[in-house]
Amino acid sequence: MAVLTTPVAVPRTVLLRVWEREGLGELPPVFGADDIYVSLTAERAYDEACVRVLAELGLADGEMLTREFRVALRVVASPNRELYCWSKNGRRFSASTAGGEGVAVQVQGDMAVFAGFEERNLMADFISELPPYRPAHIPALHVTRGAFEQREEARSSIAADRQDSMPQLARLMKAQREDSHQVYVRGISGDRYRRSKPFTVYDLRDHGRVVTFTDGRGDIHCLPGTAENLASTFAATWQSMT
16 A cells, blocks of 8 residues: 655645545545535536646646555544544644554644554544643543532542642633644544544643543543553554453
8 A cells, every 4th residue: 555655735625525525435634524515517627626736736647546645545534543633723744554564644714634554553643733732741631520520628528638730720721821722532442433422631831731530430640741542542542442
């Protein structure tokens, strides 16, 4: 298999049409909803216009997609492993692997940028797409679901050595945010896809970057947002899916 060797920007309107015509199934979350309507009488002209755009980008030869672009689309459509993110600033991006190939997609406005990467670099390449931000200098915070639901009572009735995380977590969640990023992990388990609960990465003005998430029991965790913590957390999620 071959994948794109240089990044290429595709208009989202063209991408959605090609996705439908290629029969690739459900749209990846980062693409957004299919909000393009083409009447039956305009379909042929619209398809021809899309092919011309792709040909100008070097992604089609005549009416046929290039092998590289077709492979890239199929990796994104049916990944073995995938990470994707929505940022508060409107940017969306994903990194997907399948069949030994990796494809990253960035979507902002009406443009989707595709780029190939080595499968072994999935985690590092995805994390590097987050905007640089200093990690918070905090200990790892862990709060049980029950304690969080009873946090008002906990402030006065539970021993401090068991509830140190609660006030720290509360302060962080109320802190001013420069940006936030919601990340999902997706992978194949058996014969079906599974998606994680969201991980939220907060860039806090006075504290730095943290990552928060809940586990299978509903307990809440908040860690410094270092690249190492992000990578180990996402990797552990994949392992739990198998």
